[in-house]
Amino acid sequence: MPYLQLAIPCTEDRQPRVERALEDVGALAVTLQDAHLDAADEQAIFEPGVGEIPLWREMTLTALFDADSDALWLLAALEAFDPGIDWTQARFEKVEDQDWERAWLDQFQPMRFGARTWIVPWNHELPDAAQAGDAAVVRLDPGLAFGSGTHPTTALCLAWLDGLAARGELQGRELLDFGCGSGILALAALKLGAARAVGVDNDPQALIATADNAQRNGMVIDVFLPQDEPVRAYPVVVANILAVALDALAETLAARTEAGGRIAMSGILAGQEGELLERYAAWFDELRVARQDDWIRIEGRRR
Numbered sequence: 001m002p003y004l005q006l007a008i009p010c011t012e013d014r015q016p017r018v019e020r021a022l023e024d025v026g027a028l029a030v031t032l033q034d035a036h037l038d039a040a041d042e043q044a045i046f047e048p049g050v051g052e053i054p055l056w057r058e059m060t061l062t063a064l065f066d067a068d069s070d071a072l073w074l075l076a077a078l079e080a081f082d083p084g085i086d087w088t089q090a091r092f093e094k095v096e097d098q099d100w101e102r103a104w105l106d107q108f109q110p111m112r113f114g115a116r117t118w119i120v121p122w123n124h125e126l127p128d129a130a131q132a133g134d135a136a137v138v139r140l141d142p143g144l145a146f147g148s149g150t151h152p153t154t155a156l157c158l159a160w161l162d163g164l165a166a167r168g169e170l171q172g173r174e175l176l177d178f179g180c181g182s183g184i185l186a187l188a189a190l191k192l193g194a195a196r197a198v199g200v201d202n203d204p205q206a207l208i209a210t211a212d213n214a215q216r217n218g219m220v221i222d223v224f225l226p227q228d229e230p231v232r233a234y235p236v237v238v239a240n241i242l243a244v245a246l247d248a249l250a251e252t253l254a255a256r257t258e259a260g261g262r263i264a265m266s267g268i269l270a271g272q273e274g275e276l277l278e279r280y281a282a283w284f285d286e287l288r289v290a291r292q293d294d295w296i297r298i299e300g301r302r303r
């Protein structure tokens with residue numbers, strides 16, 4: 001999914017004001033980057049939690065908006081919200097998911113999630129521990145950013161699937177991966193013993209990537225655009241999408257989870273979970289929150 005990206009230079013003292021204004025006019029995500037370091041340096045990128053500020057004196061704030069947002073309208077809204085900031089320094093560009101997500105890409109090494117789940121890039125040897133009989137190993141393209149497991153939201157969902165399998169609640173069951181991206185979660189579920197996995201994504205490229213990654217791992221994942229997915233309920237649903245999308249999709253995801261079934265959702269920044277918990281409580285019990293870095297996973301059981 002493409003975005004409209006706004007980047008604006010900013011000093012430490014003004015950062016909270018600029019960030020608040022960007023969020024107020026509808027930014028889907030705001031990241032900060034040290035103005036004096038290379039963007040490829042992981043330490044130079046920071047997604048602030050509530051009340052957190054970075055140590056840098058000069059930085060660039062980058063905000064993502066829906067692709068169909070109007071830059072002139074946004075500038076006018078920002079000016080109205082905080083006329084004390086020089087918004088004329090803002091630069092706009094259209095970016096693809098991958099460009100934004102690449103900011104999160106760090107060294108993609110073999111990684112273990114939970115007890116048995118391994119994500120191993122194709123260009124790496126299988127670590128000894130990943131060759132154990134019960135290891136669930138997914139091999140992926142090292143060029144992937146989101147869906148390589150390096151992002152905390154993916155890691156949270158992988159750990160959840162691993163735990164579900166450990167409790168015997170995944171084996172032989174069908175899973176829906178809503179917002180499948182690379183297909184990493186559906187693939188891990190199949191390797192952990194799920195009987196079948198269905199991937200849904202509104203990005204046709206993601207569906208191609210998922211089907212391709214499945215084939216290269218010797219598995220099959222049925223993939224659909226949201227408007228084409230079969231209307232049915234699953235015992236296990238996982239959805240790693242942004243909080244705004246999870247809010248909009250609440251009824252759909254509730255309808256896709258069968259009574260007694262399990263759901264895990266991520267893509268939620270710390271501080272955004274309250275409203276989602278309230279919304280999903282209409283259909284789900286046993287709602288629980290887990291956190292990694294600034295990201296949240298919500299899990300629940302369908303009534």
Ligand SMILES: C[S@@+](CC[C@H](N)C(=O)[O-])C[C@H]1O[C@@H](n2cnc3c(N)ncnc32)[C@H](O)[C@@H]1O
Pocket residue numbers: 001146147148149153154157178179180181182183184185200201202203206226240241242245267
């Ligand atoms: C954060 S990535 C997650 C990818 C992968 N499941 C993972 O956990 O790493 C979110 C994915 O959701 C897709 N997506 C976003 N909004 C969506 C929507 N409303 N319906 C279906 N897919 C959506 C995006 O195209 C993207 O592939």
